[in-house]
Amino acid sequence: MAKFVLEVNKLTKKYGERAAVDNVSFEIIEGEIFGLIGPNGAGKTTIIKMITGLATPTNGEIYIDGISLKKHFEKAISRLGGIIENPDLYSYMTGMENLKFFASLYPNITQEKIDSVVKLVGMEKRINDRVRNYSLGMKQRVGIAQALLHDPKILILDEPTNGLDPNGIRDMRKFLIGLSRKKHISILVSSHILSEMEQLCDTVAIIDGGKILQIKTLEQIKRGLQEGQKVCIKVDYPNYAGKLVILKYKIPVSLAGKTIMFNMEDSKIPEVTTMLMKEGISIYGINTITKTLEEVFTEMLEQQHNKGQIR
């Protein structure tokens, strides 16, 4: 059993002089939900196309479950399932006929297996209707079904929530988390909807201009956000209170009316309030402001822009 379900090493795709994907590397372990986040045109879809063999890399290696995609394409690709961009199926066939067609391309996928996958995605009622009569959500579900027929180790989803309503998005999220936790299927998702990714992924890679800017687990990000958390305390003597905080913690404090503001994580807040009260300061209100992933992300992009690293 290979260490990583997916390993991408120095992956590059050049169109002439322009590099759409530039030296991208990352790994995904079993059962991990890995997100590729970036604005439109960042290169997410190109990376995914290279992983699925739809496009040939100019440089770099891809290993699926330890098997080289270039050298043993057929073996490697059989460990992978996916939907790229829209869930396109054969519209003149029914959902079941579509699934049977894809099932027939693999050895040993029984009718029971097909039925179980249909059940898994919740399409039992409409599976025998023609695909041209499906809504987008149904197509999504059958799309995922065809990706799961052959028990892949990793599921690749490119913008899976495209066009879904909030309920659909939530259902999809629950479903994907269930897959990864219960069936230990790794999932690679790409999206530009950060709020969603926040709730879904274990790890995210932030991509822009074809390059990976950062890879962090969600834990790390949350901690980071925590570290960037702003605490606002409304007091009777803001100047005095502010000086006390500065003296003790050596961090910058800003004032706004009667409120003092400074960065502090949750665990340290009781300590501060106790200290202030000891010194005779009255506290009228405490609240915290955490940055959202979106803000962090935007800031990150701006930094890069300013560094001139993004064209």
Next chain:
Amino acid sequence: MFKLFKAELKKIFLKPSIFVVTGLIIAMLAVSTFVYKPDTRTDYAKSYGSYETVNEYYERFINTEESIGKKRSDERVNLAINYVNQYANGENAVETLINDWRAVEALFNTTGNSDYVGLYSNWESATNAAQKASLKNDLATKRQQLLTAIQNFKAKYEELSSKDQTSFLVTKSLDDVIIKEHFFKIQSIFDNASGKTDPDGFIINELTTYKAFALVFNDLNQLLPFIPAESVINEFKTTKIVDEVEVENEESPIVIAKNKLDALFDTIYEFNESKKLESESKPQDKAQIVEYFNEYYSISNYLYIVVSNGIKVSALSKYTAMNISVYKNYDGANFYELKETYTKYRFLLDNGLYEYNFAEPFSVTQPSNLEINGFDYSYFALRLCTFFITIYVVVLAAGTIAGEQSAGTLKLLAIRPFGRSKLLRAKILATLAIGAILIFVSSLASMVVGLVTYGLNFTNILVVFNASSAFVLNPLVLYFIAMLTMFVEVMFYAILSVFISTVFKSNIAAVAISILLFFVSLIINVVAVNVPLLGLIPFVNVNFFKYFGSSFLQNTGTIFQMILTPSVFSGSTFWSSFILYSLTFTIILVITHVIFKKRDIK
């Protein structure tokens, strides 16, 4: 890969278009039963009228000048003999013609003192008055000689070019009006020259244009090594075909045929003598004598065809198709058809098959026998169905990559445990398989309808393959061959369309261009039959059934008939087509694989 192939094939059956094409085939079968109206065969119209006695038939045979009389039959034999002699004489005549022109050239010649130009320059440079006068006399004499030589030449040339049998030896450029005019111009200069003080200035000017003449006549020189026909001439040659005189070549087909005819005539005479006195003849006797007459006619007719075509084939085989078109009366000559006709009748003559007991190969314009039979209809219906099947397969093939790319399903196919090559191969095979299935089913259905409407006639068919081998086939076998060749044709258009499908990303573009190419191909096949170089284009080398007896097929008729029954290009052979087809097919296949393997899928 077999799994993928089966899956792809199943997909095609699930597409709604399969119903469309099946409906079209059924419709075509129905329509064709009404539309099928071939020309009736009029050869071997055995109408000797209905006479009361055998003797009356005999008298008609001897005395009548109509098409099926002994006289006319004998005429054909004599024509054959004359053809041989005139051809041989024609060779000599051309040689003489060339020598005559050489004589004219010599008189004009620009070197030496005794020729015209030499004399003239001497006259120019002469200072002595007496010398000048003497030279002027010489010039005048020379001028007269020249005039006579040219007149002789002209006369021979005109005589030669008026003869039909040797006209193929005369290039068209000799007949060129400008050059003829030039001849007359020189003549008129000489006519006007006598009596004038310095007429020679005109002549000198003419010398520059005379050189252009010489170039034209070099063409004639090419005719000199016209020896190839010699072996054929020797085979046919007889010095005299007169009853008592011994002949040069006992094994010549002419002699053998003549002997057979004589023997046959004796038989007819004796038969008539034995039945002469009856006031009415029995039907079987009438039939018998008619049979004799037909045999008589066949032998002489076949002989003429064999001799004339044999000589033409042998003579023309030295020339490329382009050169042949230069010769007068050979503008439209199709070398393949000449050879095929020769082979066919030579086969019949050599094997003593004088009676009409073979059917002709299938065509859409005429029945294979004297009466329409199921096989003729079936071939017609099958050809019609295949036309639509080809269009269907072309559309399928054009959509197999481009269509799935446009629809977005290609992505889902590409991330399966098959490489690009396997995927492409499976798709190609599935497309070809559907074509094969449809053609096979159509051919069965056509045969059933043919059986029901006309009945099947199993008279053996005389086939000439590749213009060089004649043999006899069961019509069922030929029908099967027809079916195979139609599949081969479809296969070509399919692979071409798959190639286009791989190159173009949009389904509409791929389908439109593929269909366009198909129709362009049809047009080229019809329109350009006698343009020799076009015979190298792959499009005109995809129909192989035409090598099984195309000259039998009258390619006249409606455009529709011409589309369904193309002719062989002059100069093409089965093997040249085979090589061109295979090469083109392989190259397209390889390029398609290479392109598909490399490209990104959107």
